[in-house]
Amino acid sequence: MATDQDDRTQTPRYVVGIDLGTTNSAMAYVDTEAKPWRVQVLSVPQLVAPFQVEPRDTLPSFHYEATAAEADAGALALPWSKGKPRTAVGAMARDEGSAKPGRLIASAKSWLCHAGVDRTAELLPWQGDDDVQRLSPVDVTAAYLAHLRDCWQQAFPKFPLAEQDLVITLPASFDEVARELTIAAAKAAELPRVMLIEEPQAAFYAWVDRHTDSWREQVSPGQKILVCDIGGGTSDFTLIRVRASDREGDVEFHRVAVGEHLILGGDNLDLALARFVERKLAGDGKLPPEQWDVLVRTARRAKETLLGDSPPEVFTLNLPSKSSKLIGGAQQVELTRSEAEQVLVDGFLPRTALGDRPTRRQSGFQDFGLPYATDAGITRYLATFLETHRTTGDDSPTTDHDPARPDIVLFNGGFFASPVLRDRLLEVLSSWFNADNAAWSPLVLDHARLDLAVARGAAYYGMVRRGEGVGITATLARSYYVGVDSTGHGDRPMAVCLAPGSAAAGQDFEIPSALQLTLAEPVEFPLYVSSTRLTDAPGEVIEVDPVELTPLPPIRTVLDAGRKRETTTVDARLHAHLSEIGSLELSCRDADSNRSWRLQFDIRSTTETDIAAHESAAEGEGIIDDDTIEQCRVAIERVFDKGGNLKPSKLMNELVQATGDPKHQWPTSLLRRMWEMLMQHEPGRRQSAQHEARWLNLAGYALRPGYGFAVDDWRVAETWRTVRNRLAHPASQAESLILWRRIAGGLSRGQQLTIAEPLLAATRGLHRRFTGGKASSSAAAIDPAQSAEVWRLLGSLELLPVPVKTELGGAIVELLPKRKLEPVRSAMLWTLGRLGQRVPVYGPLNTLVPASRAAKWVDTVMQLDADEPIAPLVVMQLARTTGDRHRDLEASQRDRVSAWLERTGAADHLVQLVRTGGTLDAEERSQVFGESLPTGLRLG
Template identity: 60%
Template structure:
């Protein structure tokens, strides 16, 4: 038992200690009144709407947000006792139940979206398939509304002790990454809770068990045992291992020693699987319309809960409203049996597997919400992989009996809504038993009893709040992940920063000195491992991508007071694990007093304007210095002071110096060319030809604007140097500037892209007005300029949907115009990029609606003389993703496939439309607009 108060407590304690479970499906609040002696943990009854103007208190707040259409709810029908004005939306029971009957107006699973790296998690993207008049929210904003409701409910009851002044412990999945943790804290701050302490849900569940068995918990566990907390909630699956140890005074201690990888796999997936099973029965293999699907998903959730209960009815009838479509044939009702449901859910998610089974790497079929669900639906397969990966963790003080597999857990504790079903609990017990039991040595794990699973996490969080005040039993929670920082070497190597047994507040100083570059942009690669928990700080290892996962790197420039200072500084690294489980890193000068604090570069995963650095570009290597000197001389001869070489000789000179075709130039060389060109920027002023060649090579060297360390800084420098600062008014300079922006568009922020687009959109509007009115085409831009304007606009994936819709609509009108045949390929290419089902670099929330893509497809299919560009634009718009709300309707897909076959499209093209998949190298180049640097692959490809 650890009764030491946390070192962060310096203020006077509040009267109440509060635990909040911000759940995927349900949220709850529990609390302790510290003025009561041995005060119990109580549950806040949360007032909420269950129907218009009907307010009832409930123990949980369903994590659903609903915005009704205008006129649906009578005036005052959404008002709560604490509201001063009529709200436009609601959360809780009514949001869950009413929202399920109206398509595109309900936000659910916001917690899962918080850890979705494929979107801008601070952007307004939910509901994912929103109706046109719905106010979209970000995952952070939606989460904050649930917390704000809990805060308002608390403050209405405890008027003199507002929640924001209490000690609040907020729960999150153990496997949440640093970004998701930070966003959870942001959601709390937006809800008016500026100070919260975070605790991982499996730990909270275990604290709830300790609290329930406060009188005799020491009799129920034995030092040396390994406790497996198996937590399957509405949106995530978490595995945690806790080692039972004997501490001072012969008291039992708990030590969290391992945490599983993040898995978006939970009750939502159960609902999806059952809904897809029923959909196949309703449609005989087809797809329901979105409104019917939303209703079926709600029915599947209810059916799941009913059929996994004990007792459960033998069968139920499921009915869907008809829509006049033939999609559901002659029947809108089905009979579903208990055995059928259990076959889908129990065998589908908890099948009997062997301990050596590994999760499937193939893509999950569950993409209905646009979320990156776990590739494999089998929770038991992930459990097997987790136990074997941590087979030998924390065995330093444990003497196992001969022949016992160290992967074996002794005790199981279930948590999460999925395990409200005793049937699923028993299946997991049976599977774990089968892994470690033999006829000669029968064995089965002890199962700790933990009732009220829907409240356990909130109760445990409140208990932990008391533990932080020195009352109760503390779980010593080590990091359970080892962190590394990479450095330049061959092969790539990394130094262990923090070991897996590090605990919150622990600081590690690495004795190994390092040389750091100051006053210039640098990148520090970061890696994390949940399996290499025995590595020690300061040790150097080759980067093992099987066991070491790359994180968004630290990108920074280590500034000094003397701006002119350049070069290397000898430093030592100091790393510390914060209380909320994030890493802080300092570089301290060895022979001085200066130090630099480094921050995780979480920008690339919380903003659309910065893309995480993930590529194999560095692996291509670097040219030798003698070769580079020859390249430098070629550039000096054209752009340097007193240069005499003509710009037309530039590319030939570089190709000769490198002795390789420019398509084979490594990305590292290209970025070095960019740096040299920027240093020689004054040389572009010599003539319009010089400027055109300088702009052309600058964009070629920096394309696609991301993919290598500190590319975001390079793009920013290019913007400052070129935007609005052309040296010559020649058409060639203007055209090359358009090409430059298109090539590096992926490195721009959303604001920069809009600044580029606005004046160009005005030209397209003018062209549309004149072409559709029968007037002469404007002469402001040549045909070549018009082509580059359109291609640039199509490359700006971060533009708002309204602009994309307007531009696409204009292009659809212009496609049939005979006098615009010269720019038709560019129009088609731009339509393909604007309406692509899978963006090249932008987050998924930038994708235009499927019905818009279908309209544009119709226009493309009407072109009398389609060419290769028409075909590829069609593929971009019709490419299958598996996300019901991004994909075009199946009837249109069938028509597109027939059209593509008439055009003799390649087999891979047909496969992209029929079943989805990745673009090959040639297709990537076509989608991007030209070839990409070696080693780079676009994120959406």
């Protein structure tokens, strides 16, 4: 699918395929004027050492930022460089970064599909040096594409890559978000027109291309082909059915199934081997992060050597000393081939039965911050895939063998460069279908170069699109669903099928039954995808089973009602269209008119932090009865309507009486309805300072914490538009601070910075005032005794840049002993705990300050003379164990913290959170948040 309309009149001369691999990238092309045409590989000039440029068949997918000395010397210059580049990608980046991991970015492709962080934020390198510029996963991917673009321009200066037919590959299991981000990276690299193809299909196209004259002799109708594509970051399984063609004696290929997305590949093997070596060096302890990072890179070389062709019996790993000041302190450790095979072959390709299933526990791999697959056993995932799709796409289900058995296997990805790994997987696969000890094994299709196959196949696919070569007919291989009202089905969530997995690209589906659609107010469409339920018919209503259906980012929107803009309900039908790459396009059509609304996937909720990730049962709390809602509405009207006879100070009592419950027991659904009522009567807040203070206080309380309920992002945006810089009474300033603190989790990074800037100026002025610095005339005055809400608001803004948090925390540490600030010391301590917390309340992990900084702050808090009741909670936040060595304080310091907590009589659970980790209880969550949370919402 071209991302932009192609308005050119001349067909491009070249068709180009790019494999964007986790570990290596490659480029292949076809000159369409050559007769006969053939797929060729483009060598990629790149830095292989400082000042040394050489061509290579592949571009290692590594990004390195040079030191100032390297950059100033021009060590990273390329033939097309302007000035003195500070960054490099490719072989030198990989090799130099192995020794300087704080300057290296690896596995950017895996980060593109990591829903736990802001994938458009500058967060890589994940644990980088202080002077390294952070980049987003999209930026890094764009850097690889830009390098390949420049290589192409040098080789073909008259044919810009942006004007050729360009095909980029991506994992079959990439979701819509990761696909959109891949396209965004291409646009950032000035490649606006791209087509996408799934990597397993590209690998199969490469095999067809390599065997142009003989492939028909190796396949026959009725066969099932399994493509096992395991690279550095992901494992992809794909099934292709061979069917008879309408042309006599010919066959067609139909892609009928793809597996679930698994972040499980060569990177996991590197981590596992590094852990094994770490235990040899440190026993049950952990190496410091800087040594661990080097060890992981060294483990990759050990893996490739010991599992490669003609491996040695022993590989020696060299690890630098913990301190750069120590000379001769490097450590060496020997790793035998049998040890490597035990850890990697038995660990990742265990001999299992076909009925074995992966475990669903939390992955132990946390060191790179990536959500690795929960079970390392790739063979268990493969067994599940084959059994799930035992008869998927089978036109002749009666066979003399288990229909789950594939007839042909095609291995792809760098994982299978190791003959040991390839042979083990083939052994396990054969064992599943060996009836009566018969020696059966599948036909294995061969690739000359695994590292180039996907790029070559992508270029071949570009020719298929032009009507040449042999194509694969790809069904969607996923079924899509939209959540619907579950009234009449108890508490079970229900969904209606939008498009079945058997659908082909380009098909359209319209749900036959009309749905009630609300206009002019926020609505949400929950979306689900399944790679196992492939036969549900469009319009079929099913129960949402979390084992079978995976939630996608929901569509959250407000549908325009036209000029009248009044809330109304219409009968509408959902229409689904499948694009060529398998992405879903949804629209809603009015059943009684020609009006239609395009429904966009909410990519923002998973790529940005505007909508924070959360666990919530708020929607399931039930709906308050209409009579209670009406009583609340009347109470709010009596305060904020003109002529109202209820004082603002009496409103909360009236609401408590109307609901029959104290305010901390009000369900989220009622709170959000109260927010809507307040917005309807918003002009009434201007009547007096008391009216505005009550309105702000209740609005913030009703919308806290700014996320957790459907369409909260819209509510926060409306609140921002209504309140920001629009206070009617100066006396309401303190209540506005409380409002923003309460809903901070729903504010975007930009909004948080906007709020913070004047407050930071004020706190800097306060800091200078108490530490002897020169006061700034531009800083707003701040009363030390009234600054509690300023501190608490700043502590709640988790999306502030890490340097800002570090500066703010440092100021608090210096101000804590000041006697004049005793009235707000508790607030400053609370803020310090939020600034240095090891587990964020709502922000992504890349917003955390370094562990070294939190370690200094926790020592300061423990040395305070004052008896502050909140100190134990703050100490726990700063020293809490997470299992991630880059976030955790050193074990010796956590031991000291635990002992301090016990001496001060802290709760046992606080001690446990520091010693072994865990989750906060209800009271702790309220303390960390700053007040009670709505029922049903959980924090990290």
